[in-house]
Amino acid sequence: MQLYVHIPFCLRKCNYCDFLSGPADESVREQYVNALIKEIEKRGQTFGRRGALTSVYFGGGTPSVLTLRQLEAIYNAISRDFTVDKNAEITIEVNPGSARDKIHFMKNLGFNRLSIGLQSIHKSELAFLGRIHSFEDFRACFSDARDAGFSNINVDIMTAFPGQTESSLAATIDTITKLSCEHISAYSLSIEEGTPFYERFKDIEGPVVGQENERKLYWMTVDMLKDRGYKHYEISNFAKPGFESRHNSGYWKREYYLGVGLGASSCIPAPSGDERVRNTTDMATYLADPLTREESTVLTKDEMIQETIYLGLRMMDGVDTDRFVKRFGVTVRSIYGDVIDDLAAQGLIYEGSSSLSLTDLGIDYGNHVFASFLK
Ligand code: SF4
Incomplete structure (x- = not known):
């Protein structure tokens, strides 16, 4: 962590x-x-x-x-x-x-x-x-x-x-x-x-x-x-x-982290899915009780998958698709085959043997690519 x-x-x-x-x-x-x-x-x-x-x-x-x-x-x-x-x-x-x-x-x-x-x-x-x-x-x-x-x-x-x-x-x-x-x-x-x-x-x-x-x-x-x-x-x-x-x-690899301090966010393992939490953003509240949380959400598997894709695509090495299988038990292609084919046809994404990454053009249209995986 x-x-x-x-x-x-x-x-x-x-x-x-x-x-x-x-x-x-x-x-x-x-x-x-x-x-x-x-x-x-x-x-x-x-x-x-x-x-x-x-x-x-x-x-x-x-x-x-x-x-x-x-x-x-x-x-x-x-x-x-x-x-x-x-x-x-x-x-x-x-x-x-x-x-x-x-x-x-x-x-x-x-x-x-x-x-x-x-x-x-x-x-x-x-x-x-x-x-x-x-x-x-x-x-x-x-x-x-x-x-x-x-x-x-x-x-x-x-x-x-x-x-x-x-x-x-x-x-x-x-x-x-x-x-x-x-x-x-x-x-x-x-x-x-x-x-x-x-x-x-x-x-x-x-x-x-x-x-x-x-x-x-x-x-x-x-x-x-x-x-x-x-x-x-x-x-x-x-x-x-x-x-x-x-x-x-x-x-970007979506590893677990703990954030401490005012408004700090964390992504921590929880029994039914990863949990995203955020500390209070109000200074007076934090000073009175620094354990006060402002938000806490247990992510669904779909949400964890989406995060893994759009965070991973920020890296030039892209999403490690072998690691993805180990983590989620399914291939990226089995979920996003159509999206990948569509983006690849537009020259925005490159699918390697164990990675999925943005092309240079894909970097220019990053928001469009990320949004395609959120549908
Ligand atoms: S105001 Fe923002 S950008 Fe400027 S020093 Fe503080 S944290 Fe950094």
């Missing part, structure tokens, strides 16, 4: 972000850490003996806004209440604007993977996106991370936002690949309700920069990163060989 730890704090909200996160004063952060530790302890009593954790991921929000003492207290609680596999991937997301003096400490604590949110190297683009940091902050953070001994670093970049050009994106990609980070996540801007960008761009249908331009920037990113030795292993993720994110790959 994998463990996700949600830290819902940021120094300031970015203009595009609808994650469950935001600024909070120190007393709320302290109460939150105490509640989170309580939740970890209680969940540990249920899940702590079900095998070692293969990955731990501190995400948010911005985990690096916590103090060293708070990070240590959470980390120690996990080590005490769960067994963490000695080869586990242990990631922490950091913002270059709040991480610098904490990087060595994070490494010494036991984190072995760092995920740095950069988005762009350009001052005007960072300002447009509402990021709190500069490129110089990022460069210093990256250099600290290498000095501290992090040999597995992800950098997040964003594509297809107003003002970004092919040459400005190329410069961002060029700069970060020269730093030889091991992993790059490159997501196109999407406009989410409740964000400042939503108010500004809600009347535009589809990608804000236009469908054609968004696709052009996407494929330019893919080509540049492949040229520089990064494997395109998921629609929006790239890694040097052997550095694919194990935690995120677990989501």
